[in-house]
Amino acid sequence: MKWISRKDRAREVDRAGWGRTAGAAIASFIYFFPVLVIIITAFKKHTDALAVPAKLFPDFMGWLVPERLTFTPTLENFVSVFSRSFTTGGAAQDTGFDLFFFNSIFIAGSSVLLALAIGTLAAFGFSRYPLKGNDTYLFVILTTRMLPAIVVIIPVMLMFRITGLAGTYTGIILLYTAFNLPFTIWMMKSFFDELSPDVEDAARIDGSSDRGVFFKICMPQVVAGLAATAVFGLILTWNEFLFALLLTGVDTRTVPVAMSQTIGGDIGVRWGLLAAIETLFLIPVILVTFFLQNQLLRGVTFGTVKR
Amino acid sequence: MTKNFGQFTAVRDVDLTVGAGEVVCLLGPSGCGKTTILRMIAGLETPSSGEVFFAGRNVTRLTPEQRNVAMVFQFYALYPSLTVEENLTFPLYAEKLSSAERRSRVADASEILQLSDILGRKPSEIAEGEKQRVAVARAIIRDPSCFLFDEPLSRLDVELRESMRAQIKEVLLGLSKPTVIVTHDQLEALTMADRITIMRDGIIEQIGTPHEVFAQPQNVFVASFIGTPQMNLLGVQLMNSNDAETEFLLDGEPLKISMGSKVSDSLFGDVTLGIRPRAFALQDAASPAAITIKSEIIEPMGAETLIHGRTRSDTEIRVVVPREHRIQSGECLHVIPDSGQVQLFNEQGNAVR
Numbered sequence: 001m002k003w004i005s006r007k008d009r010a011r012e013v014d015r016a017g018w019g020r021t022a023g024a025a026i027a028s029f030i031y032f033f034p035v036l037v038i039i040i041t042a043f044k045k046h047t048d049a050l051a052v053p054a055k056l057f058p059d060f061m062g063w064l065v066p067e068r069l070t071f072t073p074t075l076e077n078f079v080s081v082f083s084r085s086f087t088t089g090g091a092a093q094d095t096g097f098d099l100f101f102f103n104s105i106f107i108a109g110s111s112v113l114l115a116l117a118i119g120t121l122a123a124f125g126f127s128r129y130p131l132k133g134n135d136t137y138l139f140v141i142l143t144t145r146m147l148p149a150i151v152v153i154i155p156v157m158l159m160f161r162i163t164g165l166a167g168t169y170t171g172i173i174l175l176y177t178a179f180n181l182p183f184t185i186w187m188m189k190s191f192f193d194e195l196s197p198d199v200e201d202a203a204r205i206d207g208s209s210d211r212g213v214f215f216k217i218c219m220p221q222v223v224a225g226l227a228a229t230a231v232f233g234l235i236l237t238w239n240e241f242l243f244a245l246l247l248t249g250v251d252t253r254t255v256p257v258a259m260s261q262t263i264g265g266d267i268g269v270r271w272g273l274l275a276a277i278e279t280l281f282l283i284p285v286i287l288v289t290f291f292l293q294n295q296l297l298r299g300v301t302f303g304t305v306k307r
Numbered sequence: 308m309t310k311n312f313g314q315f316t317a318v319r320d321v322d323l324t325v326g327a328g329e330v331v332c333l334l335g336p337s338g339c340g341k342t343t344i345l346r347m348i349a350g351l352e353t354p355s356s357g358e359v360f361f362a363g364r365n366v367t368r369l370t371p372e373q374r375n376v377a378m379v380f381q382f383y384a385l386y387p388s389l390t391v392e393e394n395l396t397f398p399l400y401a402e403k404l405s406s407a408e409r410r411s412r413v414a415d416a417s418e419i420l421q422l423s424d425i426l427g428r429k430p431s432e433i434a435e436g437e438k439q440r441v442a443v444a445r446a447i448i449r450d451p452s453c454f455l456f457d458e459p460l461s462r463l464d465v466e467l468r469e470s471m472r473a474q475i476k477e478v479l480l481g482l483s484k485p486t487v488i489v490t491h492d493q494l495e496a497l498t499m500a501d502r503i504t505i506m507r508d509g510i511i512e513q514i515g516t517p518h519e520v521f522a523q524p525q526n527v528f529v530a531s532f533i534g535t536p537q538m539n540l541l542g543v544q545l546m547n548s549n550d551a552e553t554e555f556l557l558d559g560e561p562l563k564i565s566m567g568s569k570v571s572d573s574l575f576g577d578v579t580l581g582i583r584p585r586a587f588a589l590q591d592a593a594s595p596a597a598i599t600i601k602s603e604i605i606e607p608m609g610a611e612t613l614i615h616g617r618t619r620s621d622t623e624i625r626v627v628v629p630r631e632h633r634i635q636s637g638e639c640l641h642v643i644p645d646s647g648q649v650q651l652f653n654e655q656g657n658a659v660r
Contacts, residue, residue, distance in 0.1 A: 198382055202378065202384035205349055205378045208401065221388050
């Protein structure tokens with residue numbers, strides 16, 4: 001097998017040609033369009049946000065399209081995310097959204113990392129030291145993800161009430177960790193299953209303990225898998241609404257819940273404000289995904305390429 | 308040692324001793340249990356019964372990391388996330404060497420196996436032959452109690468295989484440690500081993516020097532397995548024997564070969580004659596000492612020509628003649644077995660000496 005450098009590989013990808021690239025661009029645009037509309041709306045004044053037909057172009061693009069399709073961008077929505085008056089003419093008040101953003105990041109980050117740590121160890125165990133009836137255990141783990149969240153919400157709420165976990169960070173983090181564990185275990189197990197057992201045997205022969213084999217030999221090989229699993233977990237947790245609505249308190253509220261409570265008020269739904277929250281809400285996930293992108297691509301194609 | 312996997316017995320009552328500095332090849336068709344033996348020596352498998360000793364010390368209960376063996380895997384098993392240099396250094400950490408000592412060991416090993424130029428690369432970025440050399444270097448960089456090779460050359464192309472064979476042999480000579488090589492390639496075994504262990508279905512069929520297993524195979528299996536082209540194994544009837552001459556019946560036709568005094572009366576009846584294709588001489592006319600065959604397929608092999616022929620009763624016989632003999636397909640040949648090289652096997656397929 002000839003070794004292909006990253007640069008050569010990139011050049012080969014280019015060979016799809018302009019036609020196909022254009023096709024892909026159109027498809028991506030259609031995918032991205034709803035997100036784009038939200039981002040644009042975040043910069044509109046209230047009246048512009050409600051206009052029909054939709055004003056999709058900022059005014060500096062006025063030379064390109066008719067004037068009735070343009071709007072004047074403003075940052076006022078972003079300011080009101082954090083501080084605005086709740087009654088007409090009243091003084092601006094702190095909305096608490098800085099706390100909600102912190103909560104979202106803290107809760108999602110902690111639970112994903114926790115699930116990754118526990119799930120990776122569990123997956124390694126399932127892969128390398130199978131129990132009697134290994135598949136049964138894996139199946140049982142997955143059953144918790146076979147039901148819609150709403151089905152289990154009542155027993156979960158009861159459990160939280162009894163244990164006093166309702167409204168606490170510990171409670172929601174534990175719940176999300178439990179939620180993330182099934183697919184973390186399944187995904188990581190498939191990554192571990194792909195590794196060559198010979199390499200681990202070689203490490204053992206070379207004097208490595210089981211712990212050394214796991215950390216020095218196996219883990220570096222599944223970094224891509226870790227990244228992929230982390231991003232999937234992060235996106236799921238980041239956007240979770242139902243449990244957060246019912247199980248977080250005033251101090252531990254996450255952004256999706258707080259966002260929903262923004263709807264309403266004296267001038268109807270403030271679409272610009274909502275869009276601004278959503279735009280800010282997008283940033284952390286986009287950043288994480290972007291920085292893990294290289295790993296991610298390798299992660300999702302793992303095992304499809306011959307060793 | 309015996310090793311069972313569920314109902315299946317991979318290795319049955321194997322008893323093997325490897326001397327200090329000796330190279331022993333485990334040779335046999337795939338699935339005969341040779342790799343399982345290697346893995347039991349390394350500690351990667353636990354024998355179902357039996358024990359493993361290193362220099363008189365019972366290591367059966369020890370884990371691989373406690374046994375201090377060096378092993379080269381069939382698929383090299385290089386650590387994919389480490390560079391070549393880190394691959395070589397990895398086993399040295401277990402030996403708790405100083406960093407100066409580590410550096411000099413890496414320098415020595417990469418010098419011997421010509422790896423100095425690729426030390427900084429990852430295993431995915433080097434060629435097959437280089438991977439192989441890294442795998443060998445990673446083994447010889449240590450100071451183990453023994454060396455184990457699992458089909459070390461099977462993934463290389465012919466040319467590379469030849470040069471690596473010589474290189475490994477040279478390295479092994481310099482190390483003089485007990486070494487076990489698993490292979491299914493008899494040429495590899497014949498060239499590299501001090502002794503060859505021939506296995507079939509988890510049982511050792513014969514242990515001997517390359518010369519012994521070739522010249523004095525203990526049974527029909529070893530006879531057919533060792534040597535290319537394959538030995539002719541002819542089912543014949545033993546009719547008559549005296550010190551000067553033994554008379555066989557091959558497909559109903561008499562064949563007289565001088566077998567000496569090893570033929571006892573109890574052998575009369577069905578036996579097998581083993582004659583290597585190179586142990587024939589051509590003769591002009593038919594005689595009771597010659598087998599008459601009709602040549603069918605002619606395969607020139609360079610210095611020699613391999614002839615596939617059949618007797619009148621369709622028994623296939625392979626004969627190798629020097630290339631000076633221009634044989635045509637369909638030609639009738641009279642071939643005389645060299646009596647000194649004829650093997651006799653009894654009805655059970657065991658050699659008679």
